[in-house]
Amino acid sequence: MLSDIEISRQSPRRPIGEVAQSLGLTSQEYHTLGDAKAKVQLNVLPRLANKPSGKFIVVTAINPTPYGEGKTVTSIGLTQALHALNKKVCVCLRQPSMGPVFGVKGGAAGGGYAQVVPMEELNLHLTGDIHAVSSAHNLAAAALDARLHHETRLGAEEFQRQSGLSPLHIDPERLLWPRVTDHNDRALRQIEVGLGRNNGPQHSASFAITAASELMAVLALSCDLKDMRQRIGRLLLAYDKSGAPITAEMLGVAGAMTAVMRQAIEPTLMQTLNGAPCLIHAGPFANIAHGNSSIIADEVALKLADYVVTEGGFGSDMGFEKFCNIKVRASGHQPDCAVLVVTLKALKSHAEVHQQDINAADLTALQQGFANLAWHLANIRRYGVPVVVAINRFPQDCEQELAWLQQAAITAGASDCVVSEAFAKGAAGATALAEAVLTALQQPAQFHYLYDPDAGLEQSLATLTELGYGAAGFSLSAKAQQQLQEIKQLGAGSLPVCMAKTPMSISHDAKLKGVPRGFTVPINELKLNAGAGFVTALAGNVMTMPGLGLNPGYLHIDVDDDGNICGL
CATH class of the missing domain: 3.40.50.300 (P-loop containing nucleotide triphosphate hydrolases)
Structure with a gap:
């Protein structure tokens, strides 16, 4: 063949x-x-x-x-x-x-x-769509770090005088927006940025693969250009020093991100x-x-x-x-x-x-x-x-x-x-x-949802884990409990759940094959995706940046003398 x-x-x-x-x-x-x-x-x-x-x-x-x-x-x-x-x-x-x-x-x-x-x-x-997502996403990351740099360098009052913009008072410990690239690169899972003179403030950061970007979910869930623009404006990028959310709209970058994503x-x-x-x-x-x-x-x-x-x-x-x-x-x-x-x-x-x-x-x-x-x-x-x-x-x-x-x-x-x-x-x-x-298709479908988000995140998680996976229930880490309260305070406690877990098992544990029973799903983190319109629950050890293995696929890919790609 x-x-x-x-x-x-x-x-x-x-x-x-x-x-x-x-x-x-x-x-x-x-x-x-x-x-x-x-x-x-x-x-x-x-x-x-x-x-x-x-x-x-x-x-x-x-x-x-x-x-x-x-x-x-x-x-x-x-x-x-x-x-x-x-x-x-x-x-x-x-x-x-x-x-x-x-x-x-x-x-x-x-x-x-x-x-x-x-x-x-x-x-x-x-046609370059994924590259557009990467570029728009990284524009927001660059804008966030630039705003943090200038407000820190000048101070809030002088920043406002020189820029004409209201200071956001970004908390450098609560930056939520990573950078992305469309490659498997484990070395970028945890990084330090702002190194060197006049490049700071220095802080920890990370990369995810572009498919994991909330902007990719926004692209997939938007109904038209106007809807996408509104969703991008709602993206939660960071918190300020008083604990209030900072969105792409507040940062002033949402319009430019949409322009990058227009095609x-x-x-x-x-x-x-x-x-x-x-x-x-x-x-x-x-x-x-x-x-x-x-x-x-x-x-x-x-x-x-x-x-x-x-x-x-x-x-x-x-x-x-x-x-x-x-x-x-x-x-x-x-x-x-x-x-x-x-x-x-x-x-x-x-x-x-x-x-x-x-x-x-x-x-x-x-x-x-x-x-x-x-x-x-x-x-x-x-x-x-x-x-x-x-x-x-x-x-x-x-x-x-x-x-x-x-x-x-x-x-x-x-x-x-x-x-x-x-x-x-x-x-x-x-x-x-x-x-x-x-x-x-001649049979009439009688579609219905698994859970009702209006019942609240805890009930949605309970139904999803118990009825959707056959688990005994779920547990929230201390971090996830705190995030749950913040999500509720932001009025987002009735959004659908997007579970991030291993695909290799019905459960959260890839080693549990077949039909596991009696397990508890550990929720390590809850992430509000206000633009996409769901809350991601990270169950178990879930990575948003894959790594390359011992024998990666690129070893077999080349271009012959006639310019034809081979090895795909």
């Missing part, structure tokens, strides 16, 4: 303008960037406002394992299959971060014969291997943010297509949960169906099968690991959404085990369970999945 990048390069592609027009965009509603991608302009939104919405399909998975479950391959393969069945369909995906591309995970264009093309353009830079708010249009339209927009990770593509991309797709496929990051305990409890509240677009992706290898991994034995037939281990799939099925059904299980097939999979898993999933509550071979066969390999989804 050809490599992913060879398949991408050898596939015929429609002109991107033709893809745009087939989706229903007029020539005044997009502008092309070469022949492979286009930016969808926001002037399309008023025209679409009163159109009915298509069916919304969310692809999620069991808890991830080192063997890969294939959510993106399944999302794209399902889209290609619906397109091949002459359904008007669009897939909405997040933009890949270059941290995973050059790190361990690799790109996010799908794989095999289920891809968004050209994959090298998607995985590297695309990033436009989704990027691309296509799958068989020419189905794909909207790429935003890139928040699901373990540290809400893990879904943008509301704007969804809105455009749902108004122009009859079926829209999107993906929630990691398992149903993360990206799907946050889709339902955070994104749906902001957009109003409820899911009509879910697809739950699983592999035989992944379930055996949850049964603690060793790597050297993972491909061997072992029905006992599969039955033991099935508990994780059954939990995720019940979790999705808790939201009142029909769910189809997609078994992402590998060449060495055992037919007997596949048949057992299909029957077991249906018995456990799936609307259907089908084998998907989208990676090897493209649209043809996902036809059965597409037909199963179309059948499931």
Whole structure:
């Protein structure tokens, strides 16, 4: 079989303008960037406002394992299959971060014969949206440190006289806004800034990866440019010496940040291997943010297509949960169906099968690991959404085990369970999945949220941890207790919760496989994301800046003599 990048390069592609027009965009509603991608302009939104919405399909998975479950391959393969069945369909995906591309995970264009093309353009830079987020975010960090420097250097009265600005009295011990970069760089997790003469005041600081920026969540959750400008103005950057919050609006940087993000708010249009339209927009990770593509991309797709496929990051305990409890509240677009992706290898991994034995037939281990799939099925059904299980097939999979898993999933509550071979066969390999989804969509969804934020943060955390994860409850560190009181005092105690935790387990502990019980979720920190509109609860040891491993992906990436990228 050809490599992913060879398949991408050898596939015929429609002109991107033709893809745009087939989706229903007029020539005044997009502008092309070469022949492979286009930016969808926001002037399309008023025209679409009163159109009915298509069916919304969310692809999620069991808890991830080192063997890969294939959510993106399944999302794209399902889209290609619906397109091949002459359904008007669009897939909405997040933009890949270059941290995973050059790190361990690799790109996010799908794989095999289920891809968004050209994959090298998607995985590297695309239209620069992530760079715009990085630049706007770091502008706020620079503005904050500059204001601190000048007010400290001159004193409040002289600063006001020379600048004409009211002093903010920034507390250097309570700066909340880190810097960001779109790479894995553990050396930047903790830094000191302001070193040297006339560069201070010196203080501790940090870097996060750009996908962890609240500004990335703002981009994903904004409904239009005006909404994004207001959200950016509400970003909480620091506290003053009296304990009062300092926002981007108060610092005077919100307008400039929005200007940097002006084009990033436009989704990027691309296509799958068989020419189905794909909207790429935003890139928040699901373990540290809400893990879904943008509301704007969804809105455009749902108004122009009859079926829209999107993906929630990691398992149903993360990206799907946050889709339902955070994104749906902001957009109003409820899911009509879910697809739950699983592999035989992944379930055996949850049964603690060793790597050297993972491909061997072992029905006992599969039955033991099935508990994780059954939990995720019940979790999705808790939201009142029909769910189809997609078994992402590998060449060495055992037919007997596949048949057992299909029957077991249906018995456990799936609307259907089908084998998907989208990676090897493209649209043809996902036809059965597409037909199963179309059948499931005939069932009326009875969507409902897991918790009511108006009940308060403590009750939301209790419901999320106990009902959402099966925990015995949660505990707050002394720091988190203090932050809870501050959040309440700021009038933000009724915001949804965005749990930052390991994706490798239903719990907060990556070592707890399968379906753990009786655990308590430790909340180490609560962070108010006033612009995004949620409170992040950091559970366990969660890092917002990944590091590079012993054999990072960049070792394999190069450019040949003809300028072609290889090794992606």
